[in-house]
Amino acid sequence: MTKQQANWSPYDNNGGTCVAIAGTDYCVIAADTRMSSGYNILTRDYSKIIQLVDTSVLASSGFQADVRALQKVLAAKHLQYQYQHNKQMSCPAMAQLLSNTLYYKRFFPYYAFNVLGGLDREGKGCVFTYDAVGSYERVGYSSQGSGSTLITPFLDNQLKSPGPLLLPARDAVTPLSESEAIDLVKTCFASATERDIYTGDKLEILILNASGTRVEYMELRKD
Amino acid sequence: MGGSYGSTLRYKSVERLKPVGKHSLIGASGEISDFQEIMRYLDDLILSDNMWDDGNSLGPKEVHNYLTRVMYNRRNKFNPLWNSLVLGGVKNGQKYLGTVSMIGVHYEDNHVATGFGNHLARPLLRDEWRENLTFEEGVILLEKCMRVLLYRDRSAVNKLQIAKITEEGVTISPPYSLKTFWNFSAFENPTHGAEGSW
Numbered sequence: 001m002t003k004q005q006a007n008w009s010p011y012d013n014n015g016g017t018c019v020a021i022a023g024t025d026y027c028v029i030a031a032d033t034r035m036s037s038g039y040n041i042l043t044r045d046y047s048k049i050i051q052l053v054d055t056s057v058l059a060s061s062g063f064q065a066d067v068r069a070l071q072k073v074l075a076a077k078h079l080q081y082q083y084q085h086n087k088q089m090s091c092p093a094m095a096q097l098l099s100n101t102l103y104y105k106r107f108f109p110y111y112a113f114n115v116l117g118g119l120d121r122e123g124k125g126c127v128f129t130y131d132a133v134g135s136y137e138r139v140g141y142s143s144q145g146s147g148s149t150l151i152t153p154f155l156d157n158q159l160k161s162p163g164p165l166l167l168p169a170r171d172a173v174t175p176l177s178e179s180e181a182i183d184l185v186k187t188c189f190a191s192a193t194e195r196d197i198y199t200g201d202k203l204e205i206l207i208l209n210a211s212g213t214r215v216e217y218m219e220l221r222k223d
Numbered sequence: 224m225g226g227s228y229g230s231t232l233r234y235k236s237v238e239r240l241k242p243v244g245k246h247s248l249i250g251a252s253g254e255i256s257d258f259q260e261i262m263r264y265l266d267d268l269i270l271s272d273n274m275w276d277d278g279n280s281l282g283p284k285e286v287h288n289y290l291t292r293v294m295y296n297r298r299n300k301f302n303p304l305w306n307s308l309v310l311g312g313v314k315n316g317q318k319y320l321g322t323v324s325m326i327g328v329h330y331e332d333n334h335v336a337t338g339f340g341n342h343l344a345r346p347l348l349r350d351e352w353r354e355n356l357t358f359e360e361g362v363i364l365l366e367k368c369m370r371v372l373l374y375r376d377r378s379a380v381n382k383l384q385i386a387k388i389t390e391e392g393v394t395i396s397p398p399y400s401l402k403t404f405w406n407f408s409a410f411e412n413p414t415h416g417a418e419g420s421w
Contacts, residue, residue: 006305010298012328035330040341043330065295065327108299 015198022125140172283312295327
């Protein structure tokens with residue numbers, strides 16, 4: 001009979017799914033607003049998206065406390081960058097910063113699954129996808145989180161990504177129009193919500209383009 | 224108002240609701256000594272806030288954020304404060320209600336709960352909460368939740384306090400008990416049919 005000991009995990013998975021799609025002159029970043037713990041729904045209205053810069057939007061799912069801490073660290077680093085360089089960070093620069101920030105905690109990771117979306121210095125859509133310790137890649141579209149296994153194959157089929165080994169290198173951004181991309185994202189989430197218990201309640205979509213940032217919402221199933 | 228020690232009901236008059244500053248109220252569940260430590264942190268926080276003497280005061284949103292950072296930073300050092308906290312308040316007409324767990328998971332909502340309340344009370348609140356509930360209606364709804372918890376959570380005691388926060392300030396009721404009904408036919412002869420069944 002061993003002594004009863006309190007045991008706790010510093011991590012929890014609060015669920016949720018994030019998606020981003022890059023277009024020729026826009027970027028769509030979306031995430032659901034459900035926050036769960038085990039079989040409980042904690043709240044139906046928690047945003048996983050943060051706009052760090054005019055041209056960079058971060059969507060992260062996973063352990064909410066780590067996600068929030070990560071968002072604050074990046075926002076603080078960006079403020080310092082602005083003081084030091086007298087300009088805002090570009091999306092690729094923010095992408096590198098996020099990678100470095102995640103790797104900094106390589107041996108006690110931020111349990112956050114990130115998708116960074118935005119516009120590069122040429123105004124083209126860009127999406128960067130990460131693992132929990134900062135490994136990243138620029139892609140034309142990505143999905144992370146609890147519904148990613150359901151959404152990624154669908155996006156692969158619909159967006160016909162060119163093979164990464166093709167020469168000359170072909171653009172990964174989709175030729176779809178902004179409204180077609182938004183509809184695609186809505187379809188992704190409606191489907192993921194059906195089969196993933198951690199995805200649902202409401203969908204928050206941020207659309208970045210030359211005119212600025214726009215937000216759209218869509219109700220999802222609450223069961 | 225119960226404070227258990229494992230399966231022993233050790234303390235029967237623990238005040239788990241405390242005012243914080245002028246605008247907020249904290250409710251805690253879990254390790255009482257850690258809650259007392261948190262109250263010391265909050266007393267220091269409010270003191271520093273008052274020492275500015277500039278007419279400003281920390282609102283519930285700020286206190287909740289402070290608590291979140293404290294809980295998260297302790298979790299980062301692998302030495303958590305073993306509490307689930309509820310933080311509510313009103314400032315400048317804006318109402319606020321949030322919660323934070325021992326590992327720093329936090330959110331705000333129209334209704335929050337700790338522990339078994341998440342399983343038993345939140346569903347009732349999701350069904351019956353509406354914007355513009357009067358205070359009296361709110362009390363009835365909360366008492367309904369507390370009664371269910373009394374019936375079904377074995378660490379619950381029939382002694383509770385209800386607090387009200389308005390622009391004018393915080394008031395915490397004296398302890399009182401709920402009326403309960405134990406004569407449901409299902410409670411009579413509870414072992415009926417148990418023999419031979421699983």
